[in-house]
Amino acid sequence: MKILIVEDEAKTADYLHKGLTEQGCAVDVANNGIDGRHLATELDYDVIVLDAMLPGMDGFEVLRALRKTRQTPVIMLTARDGLDDRIKGLQDGADDYLVKPFSFLELLARLQALTRRGRTQEPMQLRIGDLQIDLASRKAQRGGVRIDLTAKEFALLAVLARRKGEILSKTAIAELVWDMNFDSNVNVVEVAIKRLRAKIDGPFATRLLHTIRGMGYVLEQRESETA
């Protein structure tokens, strides 16, 4: 995935560059609006991360200039939480919008969502190690043993399985599973993960559902780990 970051804050640009590169993306960075516009209009990117406040030329101007020639997906970043800014950005043709402070995981999720758009249908069968999930019949089994899950437990498992290997924050999980798209500050997700873990990992030797402290949860098979 080829990504352009237009951001004047050096630290922000640095960590975004590093983080996204490590995720396997090709990343270019522009630290002002004029360079940003030049790169955005001249080169092909899969997605552009555009700060709203930029020296030389602000993000909205860059966006308007870009939209005259290209439809590259754009995520706007802003430190201002005004509704006006949000509306303005979306009117000018931004595809998504993030308010600082945002988490890197959230940005990653949004970037993936933007580039995933319009892809072919997902497979109905998912497999992580010896865990098999059938999204159509809403059934899961591990090592040939059927796992009994409630509707919400299955929804949680499906969300994690669809993004296997991806770290999902509690906020993202709350949004994807329960449609609660705000910082809820509650331990609902922890409790749900604990239950799910008891069912899918409890009786088995290998752990699949991992906690990344401070970040969230990931469902994947790790060769080195045993329960």
Added chain:
Amino acid sequence: MFALVAVVAFTLIGAALYAVLHRELVRQQMDVLSTTSGEMMFSLTRMGTAERWARGMAKMDTLTPADGSLRFWVVSPDPHFSYGKDAAELASIAELDDGYDEVLLPGRERPMRTFARTVDALEQRPAVKFVVGIATEPYLHTLHTFVIALAALLLAAVLVIMLLCQWMASVGLRPLKRLSSEAQQISPAHPTQRLQAASLPVELDDLAHTFNGALDRLQSAYTQLEAFNADVAHELRTPLTNLIGQTQVALARPRGVQELEETLQSNLEELDRLRAIVNDMLFLARADRGEAATGLVNTVVADEVDKTIEFFEFVLDDLGLTVAVEGDIDAVAPMDRALFRRAVTNLLQNAIQHTRGGTRIVVRLERQEGGVSVAISNPGDPIDAAHLPRLFDRFYRVDAARNDQGAAHGHGLGLAIVKAVASMHGGRVFAVSADGNTAIGFNLPR
């Protein structure tokens, strides 16, 4: 202004006095005329001969004063029975009819007031016209003096009144001036200062109390804001201290990868708390600025409540609690669903956290005059009435010593956010504590 009113009033009074005096003077003149005329007539009617008439004329001579302010005339066809020195005078007198009149005699500046009567014929004397005249000069003089005196008095009175008014106004306004200078001294440095209402006249008492009331409200808002800022600083200080300290400790010695990783993870947790606080504060600030929820959709309230309860399903299960939805489950209200869920989430979380001595949480929906109310009640320790309205204050804790920490307890903004959501919908929040139950909720207007 006062002077003008005084001038007008006094002019009217003066004019009236003048008219009265003038009439009285004229009447007095007439009295003199009729008395004098009556006395003379009494004699004249009895004088029928030239000899007796001469006595009458002599009496008239004596009665006529030297200055000629009182005069007598007798007009007669027989010159023997005439009286009056000047032929010209007699000519103008002869034209008078019986009764009162005025006549301007030759050689005089002012007319004389006259009273004419006919004396019937007797013996040798034919019928004659008897006229008494009185000079008006003294009366006019009196009137003139009176007018001057009156004008002078009026002028003096107006002056005195003006000075008096000024003095009274300055005395009367003194409390107002004092209020003004007191008001000038009120500043953020002396937030408790108030206007002294005790020594004020009744008229200003209300003003001072109203003003002091406004100051009280401002001060409470100001104090709240100050406390709020202090709370924010405090809430941010703890995670910042942890971050700085932990990082310094970690860097002070060479550490293994795992130890450094743990430090980073712990830092991340603190940072996430900071982020949550900042985001919530921004949300509250937006509500404070009067931002209203837009794009409201008519929604069955119970449906959204159910979805939120579903969110807590596992937590409730673990704690052995149940949530029942009661009341008007068909009620519909316009709402921003995400905001509504956020408010109900916070209320439910609050209820779960404070449930004591029972396991049943109740969400009660009620259709009201202006919309729908949502009240979430939990069995719990009674809350003092003084605390109830303040539950929605930011960072407010009923027990000041209790300092809830950790993700499970939020950071003291939960109910403030409920209030913000309610106000973004134009609704209000309420809290009731009775019979071992605490009910907290808000309403959505239609």
